[in-house]
Amino acid sequence: QEQLQESGPGLVKPSQTLSLTCTVSGDSINSDDYYWSWIRQPAGKGLQWIGRIHITERTNYNPSLRSRVTISLDTSKNQFSLKLTSVTAADTAVYYCARDNGYLGLAFDFWGQGTMVTVSP
Amino acid sequence: SFELTQPPSVSVSPGQTARITCSGDGLPREYAYWYQQKAGQAPVLVMFRDNKRPSGIPERFSGSRSGTMVTLTISGVQAEDEADYYCQSADSSGPYVVFGGGTTLTVL
Numbered sequence: 001q002e003q004l005q006e007s008g009p010g011l012v013k014p015s016q017t018l019s020l021t022c023t024v025s026g027d028s029i030n031s032d033d034y035y036w037s038w039i040r041q042p043a044g045k046g047l048q049w050i051g052r053i054h055i056t057e058r059t060n061y062n063p064s065l066r067s068r069v070t071i072s073l074d075t076s077k078n079q080f081s082l083k084l085t086s087v088t089a090a091d092t093a094v095y096y097c098a099r100d101n102g103y104l105g106l107a108f109d110f111w112g113q114g115t116m117v118t119v120s121p
Numbered sequence: 122s123f124e125l126t127q128p129p130s131v132s133v134s135p136g137q138t139a140r141i142t143c144s145g146d147g148l149p150r151e152y153a154y155w156y157q158q159k160a161g162q163a164p165v166l167v168m169f170r171d172n173k174r175p176s177g178i179p180e181r182f183s184g185s186r187s188g189t190m191v192t193l194t195i196s197g198v199q200a201e202d203e204a205d206y207y208c209q210s211a212d213s214s215g216p217y218v219v220f221g222g223g224t225t226l227t228v229l
Binding site for chain 1: 152154156162163164165166169170173175207209211215216217218219220221222223
């Protein structure tokens with residue numbers, strides 16, 4: 001049973017960079033069967049996929065966020081990370097990390113519990 | 122761009138059948154996935170590749186598709202099924218992932 005846990009600052013100032021890390025409990029981060037994604041959800045709203053990374057370090061990003069997003073991988077720590085630059089209040093949301101299981105298609109079968117990030121002076 | 126449209130809300134009485142639809146022009150070419158999200162919790166995958174149930178998901182959950190629409194059907198709805206439901210697909214040209222706006226299922 002894979003477990004994912006997000007960590008990072010809960011408060012970021014406007015124009016600064018949001019940085020989050022997801023720690024993966026099992027060994028599947030080293031498998032080429034999975035991608036590792038970030039997904040966010042503003043309060044009371046729907047889900048928005050931010051992007052994903054593979055063990056080969058191949059990445060795919062949401063076109064609407066691509067210019068501000070970087071996702072990276074550190075397999076030695078079983079972690080992957082999100083950096084979102086030039087944040088505004090519109091980036092305030094619960095941020096989830098999730099495993100994208102290639103065996104199931106492009107489905108997110110394990111999720112972190114989510115971490116709330118507020119953009120405010 | 123690839124967009125998915127869901128009704129904002131669906132209401133049913135316990136024991137009845139709930140049908141939650143998701144439409145999008147890209148759906149004939151791409152698989153659909155469904156997630157259940159209860160208040161304050163992370164989403165849970167309840168259907169993949171249109172009509173496949175992950176381990177642990179009750180048999181009352183089923184999925185189907187017809188043209189540009191996919192449907193999540195919950196037969197014999199129970200109070201515990203009250204949640205937000207999101208459809209998801211992927212634009213393989215990216216690829217990039219798209220979610221529908223979500224449907225709130227209310228069990229009356």
